[in-house]
Amino acid sequence: MEGGKLIIFSAPSGSGKTTIVRHLLKQNDLNLAFSVSATSRPRRGKEKNGEHYYFMTVGEFKKHIKNDDFLEWEEVYRDNFYGTLKSEVERIWGEGKNVIFDIDVVGGLRIKKKYPEQTLAVFVKPPSVDELKIRLKKRSTESDDKINMRIAKASVEMATAPQFDTIIKNYDLDIALNEAYGLVKDFLAKPIAKEDKKGTEK
Numbered sequence: 234m235e236g237g238k239l240i241i242f243s244a245p246s247g248s249g250k251t252t253i254v255r256h257l258l259k260q261n262d263l264n265l266a267f268s269v270s271a272t273s274r275p276r277r278g279k280e281k282n283g284e285h286y287y288f289m290t291v292g293e294f295k296k297h298i299k300n301d302d303f304l305e306w307e308e309v310y311r312d313n314f315y316g317t318l319k320s321e322v323e324r325i326w327g328e329g330k331n332v333i334f335d336i337d338v339v340g341g342l343r344i345k346k347k348y349p350e351q352t353l354a355v356f357v358k359p360p361s362v363d364e365l366k367i368r369l370k371k372r373s374t375e376s377d378d379k380i381n382m383r384i385a386k387a388s389v390e391m392a393t394a395p396q397f398d399t400i401i402k403n404y405d406l407d408i409a410l411n412e413a414y415g416l417v418k419d420f421l422a423k424p425i426a427k428e429d430k431k432g433t434e435k
């Protein structure tokens with residue numbers, strides 16, 4: 234696989250990364266298209282198949298793993314698999330666009346490792362874990378148990394921030410949106426450096 238650029242936004246859920254990604258998708262000059270992930274988690278609210286996620290059963294997801302169809306995949310929560318299909322990235326590159334991802338930190342870092350020069354990996358930092366809890370409760374799309382599971386994971390995820398190319402502090406949304414736009418714009422303006430991939434693999 235080779236092609237355009239990859240822009241990754243990773244963060245604990247509730248950090249505001251989805252809002253940032255949606256904002257960037259509206260900026261036509263960036264020529265971005267959203268990578269729709271596959272997931273085995275149940276559909277929430279008004280989510281649409283093929284738009285928010287490709288929803289599938291755990292069995293279907295495991296079949297794709299076996300066929301080596303994923304660029305990366307992760308069991309983010311128990312029996313809730315998430316992954317990026319290679320075909321999704323190829324489809325977007327085929328349209329001459331750059332890919333933007335809204336994925337978890339492990340998946341984000343995996344893609345960065347596979348395509349170090351083509352990828353900008355951004356970590357979105359929420360003000361605090363307490364603030365995350367408030368945001369997730371406000372969203373009220375899930376049970377308290379599920380929210381607590383996400384909070385527990387958030388502390389672990391926060392520790393991975395230094396491994397990203399850059400960190401955006403989402404304390405003030407307007408500032409974070411502007412910062413994200415500038416970072417992506419600059420990264421897209423740079424040519425892809427020819428690099429020795431082997432030298433960057435850990």
Ligand code: 5GP
Pocket residue numbers: 244245246270271274305306307309315316317335336337338339340341
């Ligand atoms: P949610 O259930 O809130 O939509 O997503 C839960 C977590 O899974 C979020 O952190 C989200 O970014 C992450 N996620 C979504 N798609 C993918 C993917 O394709 N791969 C990985 N590794 N994580 C994903």
